[in-house]
Amino acid sequence: AAAAPPRAGAPPRRYDGFQIRHYAGDVSYATAGWIDKNSDSLVPEVEVLLSEADKDLTRSLSDRSSIDAKKTVQSVSNKYLGNLNELLATLKECSVHYVRCFNPNNKREPGVFNNRYVLDQVIQCGTVELVKIMHHGFPNRCNLKDLRGRLGSMLPSDFGDYSDRDFVLAIMLAFGIDETQWTLGVTQLFLKAGQLRMIEHLRDTGSSAAHDVVWRVRMHFARKKFRAVRNVTRLVLWWRKRKIHRLCAAALKATRIYVRLHRWLRKTRNRLYGLPPAPEEAAPPPEQLPTPTALSAPSTTDLSTVATVAPGTAPKLEIPCIARHMPQVVPTPQRRPRANFAKPANGFGPQVFIALNNGSQDQYINYLYRDMNKLNPVADDILKMWQRNSSESVLIHSDGAVLSARLNPEPFLSRFESDDRGSGGALCIDDMRRVDCHGSARAVPLGAAQPFAAGRIQCMCQDKDDRQFFATCDDQNWLSIWRWTGTDPADAARPALMAYGGPPKGLGADITVFQMCFLSNRALPARVVQQDGRGLVLLTHRQGSDTLYIEIGYVYSNAYYTETMKITKIVSASAERGSAEVTFFATSHSDRVLALGGRGLLQFWQICDTEDGRLDLRLIDDVATQFPCISSSTMESCLSIPLPPAMEDQDWMVIGASDGKMYGYAFARKPGGRIELETEKSGHFRGNTHTAGVPVRCLIGIFGSCPEAHHRILQHNQGLSYEHFLRVVQIDPYVFHSLGDDGKLVCWRWYQEGWTRTSERSILEPSPGMGRSVACHSSRLVPHITVVYDMNAQTIECITHTSHDESSELSHHRGVAA
Structure with a gap:
């Protein structure tokens, strides 16, 4: 920290100030009288709350001599807040135009313009960055409803059924304004510098879109609506298919459980009761049974x-x-008359x-x-x-x-x-x-x-x-x-x-x-x-x-x-x-x-x-x-x-x-x-x-x-x-x-x-x-x-x-x- 400039009536001391080096230049600060200027006391209600505390240590922090709930202390911060509120109220009542002022020379002499000094002010005040922001950003903002009222005569009457956003979009498309110079929001149109003046000029000269251009704009909105309907239809079909898939999965799970139960039941019945004989065939007498x-x-x-x-x-x-897993003893069935299928006479098998x-x-x-x-x-x-x-x-x-x-x-x-x-x-x-x-x-x-x-x-x-x-x-x-x-x-x-x-x-x-x-x-x-x-x-x-x-x-x-x-x-x-x-x-x-x-x-x-x-x-x-x-x-x-x-x-x-x-x-x-x-x-x-x-x-x-x-x-x-x-x-x-x-x-x-x-x-x-x-x-x-x-x-x-x-x-x- 550097020493602050000398004050009137007393020579400067070692710790009377400090200096901060900003990107815009060096700034010096004086520390003398800071405590006196910032002698803010606590709010009286807080003083009363501290004085009524149960702990001795807490009560000792209050200043009983300055307790007065009806008296308001005018501190520096209160004054600053008051001044700021007054400034905001004034700005709301006026149409604000910001004017950036620069000092032509540091000697305050008329007719002297120091180029280096002015350029340093332009750079240090952020004016260059502000110009860049205005060039790459969208400094002009217009309400869509206001634009529709001012530019309604530039398109045919059937565009009156369009929403405010679609109407403004149709204006921008019909007159071929470069899409990089504007963007459309939900309620406002954002324009780069100079574009609003060009739109106002088109309105003042009574310009209107040609028929072929209007036809292309209508086709643009028709395709847009078709894509929207198609996407919604796909979404509905996908949701319905997903619901069907869930039902199929539930049906599959239930079917598996049913099949397992059925197999278990059939297996249990076979173990308990064995295989029943065919009901349509009567059992032959014992003497006619074939030899196993x-x-x-x-x-x-x-x-x-x-x-x-x-x-x-x-x-x-x-x-x-x-067709079983274990060897079996199978009875020889009774012979039946063999069908008369002789060798084909035509020579083919x-x-x-x-x-x-x-x-x-x-x-x-x-x-x-x-x-x-x-x-x-x-x-x-x-x-x-x-x-x-x-x-x-x-x-x-x-x-x-x-x-x-x-x-x-x-x-x-x-x-x-x-x-x-x-x-x-x-x-x-x-x-x-x-x-x-x-x-x-x-x-x-x-x-x-x-x-x-x-x-x-x-x-x-x-x-x-x-x-x-x-x-x-x-x-x-x-x-x-x-x-x-x-x-x-x-x-x-x-x-x-x-x-x-x-x-x-x-x-x-x-x-x-x-x-x-x-x-x-x-x-x-x-x-x-x-x-x-x-x-x-x-x-x-x-x-x-x-x-x-x-x-x-x-x-x-x-x-x-x-x-x-x-x-x-x-x-x-x-x-x-x-x-x-x-x-x-x-x-x-x-x-x-x-x-x-x-x-x-x-x-x-x-x-x-x-x-x-x-x-x-x-x-x-x-x-x-x-x-x-x-x-x-x-x-x-x-x-x-x-x-x-x-x-x-x-x-x-x-x-x-x-x-x-x-x-x-x-x-x-x-x-x-x-x-x-x-x-x-x-x-x-x-x-x-x-x-x-x-x-x-x-x-x-x-x-x-x-x-x-x-x-x-x-x-x-x-x-x-x-x-x-x-x-x-x-x-x-x-x-x-x-x-x-x-x-x-x-x-x-x-x-x-x-x-x-x-x-x-x-x-x-x-x-x-x-x-x-x-x-x-x-x-x-x-x-x-x-x-x-x-x-x-x-x-x-x-x-x-x-x-x-x-x-x-x-x-x-x-x-x-x-």
Whole structure:
């Protein structure tokens, strides 16, 4: 601190003042007389309160001599507050204009202007900062209501319905005032310096907005209102959806509790009372009871279950299904008369197809899953519940008839459950029926008196895009496409299928259909897909001709249209079905390669597009004419395998021959859309262990190696229902099985070095003259199950296959033949 300037009458002393150095300059303060000037005493009321205190120390702080409650002390602070109140009252009564004054020189002489001295005052008084604030800020503030009254004539009269804020905004937009020079508040308009003068000038000159500018302003407000309405609508929908989600979560919780209680109650009843006998069957006399026959139980690693049923028996099934955790003693049922299903005269063996049985689904499980799959990943319990309460239909085409049986997943799933929920003796194959495809569309129990359509079903195929759709053609050349809806054991009169595109369509008496297959939407023309049409490829023969034809038929909801293409380089054919010996007629996974195989026949054709939007055929290769080993044998089976995503531009087909050999053919798409056979990647399977001379009857695609094989895919793809997934799921591109006529089942797995045999097992007992009497198909609902139909033995067997690292285990239990 520096010494203060000397006071009059006395020299300055050392501690009489101090100096503070501000940014604006040095300021000196004198401390002399500070105590005298600030001799403020306490308020008299406080003095009285202190004097009346109970403590002696507190009473000693009061000054009794100055206590006077009626006397007001005029201190410095009171004077300052009074002066400040008077100044504020004066300012409120006047229009204030602040004028900043600067001293031109420090000598107080007229006509002298010291530049440095004045600049220091301008800087130190904050004038520069004030100018900057006025430049970057909004010094002018105008009330919106006052502006509307003054500027109302500058816009058309229909703007009078606008609010004050919207009206002022329309003014600013209509006259193109720079948006950086103003901002709009709730009740005021903030303007930068000079902008208010420009608005007043526009008003004084009678300016008005042009028509096109007014139109743009109106569109601006219209879009603004539309966005506001849209946001409010979205908010309402989101709130309603959130409320629905909460209700769904509560319903899911209640359903889980109910299902657990129901399972506990059923388990308790079974323990207390056991399984009740069927009420419709009376107990036979003791002397007629069959002798119990013990069946060997599977090992601890055996995860298989087999059901055997007779297609020709009545729906009262006494055939046992071994599907329990412990070994059982199963009584041998009484023999029933075997149905007269002889070997087909046309040379073609039976066919097996599997589709979902929607007629026996529990609707509450289906609705529960549909509500939950769009919100969160579906829990395994819900997926297992849906899987356990659903079933599949096994459709068998044999000897001119179509049979159906219900595949119950309960025995297979219970073996993989951790709790003690056994199958309870439930049959895994039951409800055998015959389907009237071209007549009443019903599935009638076997043995029931029911008139059927006169024709015998000669051809049948299943759609790869939707496994619920089938096509059948009878010996009278009536073609029908229908959707399988399933059977209900409690309602035999319920229709089991629904016709697509109307009743069966007659192809003409001069046409004979040998084989047919569906075309997926990937290969159909866009005009067909847009009209929700379906494509069929038919192998036909015309009366009086020795040539086979391929006809591509398009089936719409109300029409049927065909495009005919002639096949060359094929064996001659007569009017009798099957004499051409075409054992398979199938397309590849991409539906761009068509394979024809038979006795001394193996041809591959490309289904290509033409410029006029039609489909045409181009021969890729006639393999039988190049290799004597193929021309001297019969191609028995064919399997199209979807390749991994990295090889999606290729196709792969496996062929099984009558001499026990297996061949694999790879096709690649070349530039220009041309498909060619890749000879370096094609050839016979080197690790093939099928018995030489024994035909490879079936090539089986696999959908999984465990019951929960599809659960992770469904949890990853939210919004995909289990039912829809099972209708479109494709086979595993890395695994397939091959079955020979001697009953040897071989498992093949794809590795980087190629297809490798991982395991083999005999599942069928060879019988003389077995021939083309076995058909197989894998389940999608229970992915680790393969259904095998043996027409000679009159049995349906369910074989379980499980995968362990790099080896597959095949196991099954054989039941008593029907």
